[in-house]
Amino acid sequence: MGNWQIMDTKIAPPIPTNESSRLAALCQYQILDTIPEKAYDDITLLAASICRTPVALISLIDANRQWFKAKIGLEAAQTPREIAFCAYTILQQDIFIVPDALEDERFARNPLVTSDPNIRFYAGVPLITSDGYALGSLVVIDFIARELEPQQIEALKSLGQQVVKLIELRRTVLKLENIAQKHKKLHKNRQKFFQRIAIALGLTSVMVAGAGFYSYRSLSNIVAVGDLPVSNYKVIQELEDIHSSIQKVAIAKHRYLRSSEVRYLDPYYQAREEIQQKLNQLKKDVKNDPVRQSRVAALEILIAQKLIEIEQTITISQSQELGNASVPQLMEQSKQLSDRVETTIQSMQAAENQSLQKRSQSLQANTRNSSVIFFGGILLNFAVLAIVYYFMRREISERQQVEVALEQERDFTFAILDTIASLVVVCDFQGKIVRFNRASEQATGYYSNEVKGSYLWSLFVPPEQVNIVEKAIGDLLTGTPTNEYEAYWIARDGSRRLIAWSNTTLRNPAGAVEYIIASGIDITERFLAAQELKESQQRYQDLFENASDLIQSVALDGRFLYVNRAWLETLGYSESEIFGLSLFDIIHPDDHAHCQELFGHVIGGERLNNIQTSFMTKTGHKILVEGSASCKFVDGKPIAAQSIFRDITLRRQTEVELQKANEQLCLSVKQLEQRNHEITLLSEISDVLQACRTTEEAYTAISTFLKLMFPDLPGGIFLTNASKNLVEVVVSWGPPPLTSNSIFSPSECWALRRGRPHFAGTLHGNLQCRHLDRPIPAASLCVPMIAQGEALGMLYLSSPESATPIEAKQQLAITVAEHIALALANIKLRQTLENQSIRDPLTGLFNRRYMEESLEREIQRCDRKQQSLGVIMLDVDHFKRFNDTFGHEAGDSILKELGQFLQKYVRGSDIACRYGGEEFTLILPEVSLEITNRRAEQIREGIKHLSVQYRHESLGQITLSLGVASFPEHGVTGQVVIRQADAALYRAKQEGRDAVRVAL
DSSP states (O other), rough: TTOOOOOOOOOOOOOTTTTTHHHHHHHHTTTTTTTOOHHHHHHHHHHHHTTTOSSEEEEEEEEEEEEEEESSOOOOOOGGGGOOTHHHHHHHHEEESSSSSGTTTTTTHHHHHTTTOOOEEEEEEEEEETOOOOOEEEEEEEOOOOOOOOOHHHHHHHHHHHHHHHHHHHHHHHHHHHHHHHHHHHHHHHHHHHHHHHHHHHHHHHHHHHHHHHHHHHHHHHHHHOOHHHHHHHHOOOOOOHHHHHHHHHHHHHHHHEEEEOGHHHHHHHHHHHHHHHHHHHHHHHTTOHHHHHHHHHHHHHHHHHHHHHHHHHHHHHHTTOOHHHHHHOOOOOOHHHHHHHHHHHHHHHHHHHHHHHHOOGGGGHHHHHHHHHHHHHHHHHHHHHHHHHHHHHHHHHHHHHHHHHHHHHHHHOOOHHHHHSSSEETTTTTTTTEOOHHHHHHSSHHHHHHHSSBHHHHTTTTHHHHHHHHHHHHHTTOOOOEEEEEEETTSSSSSSEEEEEEEEEEEEOOEEEEEEEEEEEEEHHHHHHHHHHHHHHHHHHHHHHHHEEEEEEEEESSSSEEEHHHHHHHHOOOGGGGGGGGGHHHGGGGHHHHHHHHHHHHOOOOEEEEEEEEEEETEEEEEEEEEEEEEETTEEEEEEEEEEEEEEHHHHHHHHHHHHHHHHHHHHHHHHHHHHHHHHHHHHHHHHHOOOOHHHHHHHHHHHHHHTTTTTEEEEEEOTTTTTTTEEEEOSSSSSBBBEEEEEEOOOOOHHTTTTTEEEEGGGSSSOOTBOOSOOOOEEEEEEEEEEEEEEEEEESSSSSHHHHHHHHHHHHHHHHHHHHHHHHHHHHHHHHHHHHHHHTSSSBOHHHHHHHHHHHHHHHHTOOOEEEEEEETTTTTHHHHHHHHHHHHHHHHHHHHHHHHHHHOTTOOEEEEEETTTEEEEOOOOOOHHHHHHHHHHHHTTTTTOTTTEEEEEEEEEEEEEEEEETOOHHHHHHHHHHHHHHHHHHTTTSSSSSEEO
């Protein structure tokens, strides 16, 4: 890995915001630089198999590098963090995929991409612990660009979770081992402490013995020097013995309290008996001295109290009621009693010494020296005991602190055991369950209190696998452990889960196995995935063998490694013959050079598609094949070229025949498409023309559609006038400009003269129509438009350069001309009928029905605009007299002249109608009442100047009576306004005629 050079142009990966905490968490797991473990290796192997990649890794990212806990297909053990893909993965919460590293600007110049191992595809699942720290990633890598299927992505995520469970389980086991080590260390420290206590007590005993020995020598000297009272010395010695026995009782008591071992009570009982005996002896020795008897009695009471205190302490200790709070109180009480006993003994000794001094002044110096030496030893003994007491006190305090720390660590460890996703079962050396964590409860359906004390194999292990579990436990006890094994567990509901177990032991200070810790991971899904993978591989094998394509695998030297059944049957070889053949033995000689070049590209890592070449069968027959090829890599090295080919010999022959048929078909399809387009346009123009209400609308539609139908043929639509003596263009399109006169006589067109289409090309120069204009086109087509036996006009097309376009469009032009002629005839007929339906035939004004419809419409419009609307009702005065005098035809002449007069004197927006007989109505939109009245006066005055003649005879002056009303002053509906105007009209007639009256 040291050969990888970190490029200056690369993009450095970002640092997580919690980097320091993440690194601290990584250190706690103590997994970096550990030896390979099978559980991790199995996961990487399964990941590579599921994703079908040559490389799979479990990568952990520390401060400066990525280290591989497990790896498949890669030799390096670690890489610098600056070039690690996984440095990006730990920033994600979900899978991180790079389909093509060369296309990703973050990795395009990465040395892992541009040089060995030439990474192209990368997919990594972040390994996120329960604390939320991403320690590394589970990675699959390929040397070609690719994508993962959704099922592969989900499987890779599941495997990543398994890795996290293994890492968490590792930390838990390490903590348990740590606690065991601390217990061992505590036991060793306890042994050292008791050794130091024994040495101190031994030293004290030696000092006491030395002091006694020295005192004995001094007393011997005193006896030798003079005859001193023996009783004094005997009393002093007995006091010393009593004191020594009391010390023994205290020591035995302390030893028993510290160890709770019964064997330390024997010295206590012996010393207590000795004290009683010595007291009895002392009382005998002083029975003749009342003063000394009182002292001995006081001493006896104190010793009894001391013994009672010791007996109470031992009794409380045996009943386990001795608490931390009562220890100092008892020790203080004990110390006070000890001090009083010692004080009493000392005072008695002093008294005996004083008595001895009085009795033997001569031996005063020796006695003083002996006393000094004796009491010095006693004081030194007390000093040593005080030091021992100090160390005992400190040891007790330290042990309490350690026990509290161990208890806290134990609680923390139990909390981890209950929250960890892995199964943890703690058994004693016999296999009985002691601890059962929450994950185990969830996996089995049993609660911890239900399984405690039960044998592991009696509840969960299938009968056929009991021997596996018993053997694993036996191996642990004998020191040859089976660290990892797999076994099924039976849950409460009867379901089976496959568990991968890893075992360890906790030993007591003597080295014997005390507890067995079994940690397991549920690998049921992983096992099922592996089974499915195996079945999938079998299916693929069956698929290859039953495939109709030629499938082959070739070594780097060209030798065949595998061919399927279709390959053998197509080329005519037996299975035994292929291993003596090379790839180039079956390739046609003409394709050797090309195939050698392609083979080099394939083993170089390229994937080639759409390869076409020729194979030779065993009989020498040439077949054409087409397919793809790629290279298989193992540990980053090419090992074989794999390819799939299909026999396309028959297909190639068919393709040649199909190509010819396809060309003809394309031409036909193009013609059909053109015809379909023309039919569509023809249908559309028919629909549009049927919807047109005026000829002007029709002309616009015709121009638009004929430009689309004849884009390369300029032309026009010509219609004959009402006199049938001229033909005039109404629609034209181009460019180029129209090559015909705009107006001409029908006799100048052969089509109109013959009543059938007329085509004229360069070969028909003498038969060209005379209405053609310069420059004369290369070809022209005139199609008469005939409807209902009448020639309405013609359709004209011209081609400036060639006659071919017109010849191709001739039938379409005839059909279009028929549709246009029929549509124009219908429009004219509809206009005539519509005009007849709304017009009065005599006056040419609108009829009453049209007036009523228009009045309601105009009132609504004026209402929306907040405008007024005027209505004038007018009637010819004495019209019956005109009819009686001159006849009804004369009366009709007056009505015609009045209609023409009104049409001249109204606006374009006004509506003039014949209401009935000699009555007329004018509707004036958006006109006030005042203006309407003024207009009525103008009409009344204007009609007087109208001279109407009938048969060259004047009919006399015509006068009008007019009634005026307005919306909304006189009504809000048309009927009301008309009624008001009509009432005003009759009022004008009643008041003398020839007048204008406004509605009241």
